Amino acid sequence: MRTVFAGDSINFSYDTKKPVLNGLSLSIGDKQIYGLLGPNGAGKSTLTKVMLGLDKPQSGKLQWFNEIPNRSTNKRVGYVPQDLALIYDLSAYENVLFFGKLYGLKGERLKKQVRYALEFVGLWDERKQKPKKFSGGMKRRLNIACGIVHNPDVIIFDEPTVGVDPQSRNRILEGIIELNQIGTTIIYISHYMEEIEKVCSHVGIMDKGELLVEGTLNEVISQHTDQAVIKLELQKRASAYTTQLEKYQVISTEGNLVELGVLKNDVGVISSIKEDFGDDIKSFQYIAPNLEQVFFKLTKKNLRD
Numbered sequence: 279m280r281t282v283f284a285g286d287s288i289n290f291s292y293d294t295k296k297p298v299l300n301g302l303s304l305s306i307g308d309k310q311i312y313g314l315l316g317p318n319g320a321g322k323s324t325l326t327k328v329m330l331g332l333d334k335p336q337s338g339k340l341q342w343f344n345e346i347p348n349r350s351t352n353k354r355v356g357y358v359p360q361d362l363a364l365i366y367d368l369s370a371y372e373n374v375l376f377f378g379k380l381y382g383l384k385g386e387r388l389k390k391q392v393r394y395a396l397e398f399v400g401l402w403d404e405r406k407q408k409p410k411k412f413s414g415g416m417k418r419r420l421n422i423a424c425g426i427v428h429n430p431d432v433i434i435f436d437e438p439t440v441g442v443d444p445q446s447r448n449r450i451l452e453g454i455i456e457l458n459q460i461g462t463t464i465i466y467i468s469h470y471m472e473e474i475e476k477v478c479s480h481v482g483i484m485d486k487g488e489l490l491v492e493g494t495l496n497e498v499i500s501q502h503t504d505q506a507v508i509k510l511e512l513q514k515r516a517s518a519y520t521t522q523l524e525k526y527q528v529i530s531t532e533g534n535l536v537e538l539g540v541l542k543n544d545v546g547v548i549s550s551i552k553e554d555f556g557d558d559i560k561s562f563q564y565i566a567p568n569l570e571q572v573f574f575k576l577t578k579k580n581l582r583d
């Protein structure tokens with residue numbers, strides 16, 4: 279695997295008291311869709327700024343494409359920021375043109391790339407309109423067009439689906455997969471666990487400025503949790519089953535709903551539940567170990583805490 283980005287023992291703090299990146303090391307390989315997850319304040323945006331060269335770490339090494347970052351590596355990296363970076367008095371076309379010029383594109387190549395980027399996000403027909411008239415989802419898509427106009431080898435997406443309608447969200451996710459299929463490496467920062475599970479090949483979980491784990495999605499899930507969940511809907515309120523529930527690991531109860539923690543692939547426990555609750559089971563759902571459980575186990579936090 280060729281390494282696209284390598285960070286080694288990066289330390290960064292805004293002021294001397296509190297380290298925000300704490301000896302963080304991470305490695306992103308060519309053509310991966312690498313999901314970066316962490317609770318609020320974990321340091322994801324700060325790491326992104328350090329990766330983009332906007333903030334300089336106090337110590338540690340970082341390399342893009344096996345080189346110390348320089349003008350030519352900078353041109354190979356695209357960034358779609360969380361905050362919309364659009365110029366509202368210009369048309370959609372002029373916005374993308376502006377970013378294309380910033381990245382050094384000129385002449386016919388510039389025009390071709392602007393068209394490619396607008397078509398890619400499905401906004402070619404709206405190119406003459408000003409983004410102030412766009413919906414939230416359309417603005418996000420235009421933001422993406424501005425970030426991909428120079429055909430970068432790597433694109434960092436920071437929370438690209440926040441506040442968008444389901445249709446635009448699907449379009450953005452499909453677009454990300456498509457970009458990856460044509461060979462682009464994607465770094466994907468998101469709060470939505472199900473999006474990460476849907477699109478990412480690799481995942482890194484960080485907290486308090488440190489990378490807690492990284493690997494393929496399957497490795498991270500299988501190596502860090504054995505815990506599956508069984509959701510039961512019972513005939514009566516959970517309090518009516520206190521004796522039966524005593525022998526299980528109860529995660530939560532609400533009305534007649536009960537969540538039990540069980541070891542994955544434990545067939546015995548399933549038969550035992552069926553025996554203990556019998557016909558009182560209205561519905562039964564087995565939830566295999568997932569990223570959310572790993573995240574909770576490692577950070578002791580829910581993603582939105």
Ligand SMILES: Nc1ncnc2c1ncn2[C@@H]1O[C@H](COP(=O)(O)OP(=O)(O)OP(=O)(O)O)[C@@H](O)[C@H]1O
Pocket residue numbers: 292293298316317318319320321322323324325
């Ligand atoms: N410009 C700044 N000056 C001082 N402290 C900052 C600055 N930007 C961020 N911080 C602090 O650095 C820490 C990490 O913030 P950062 O925004 O990198 O986290 P994050 O993981 O991106 O969080 P979120 O998911 O909420 O966007 C936080 O404690 C934050 O308060």
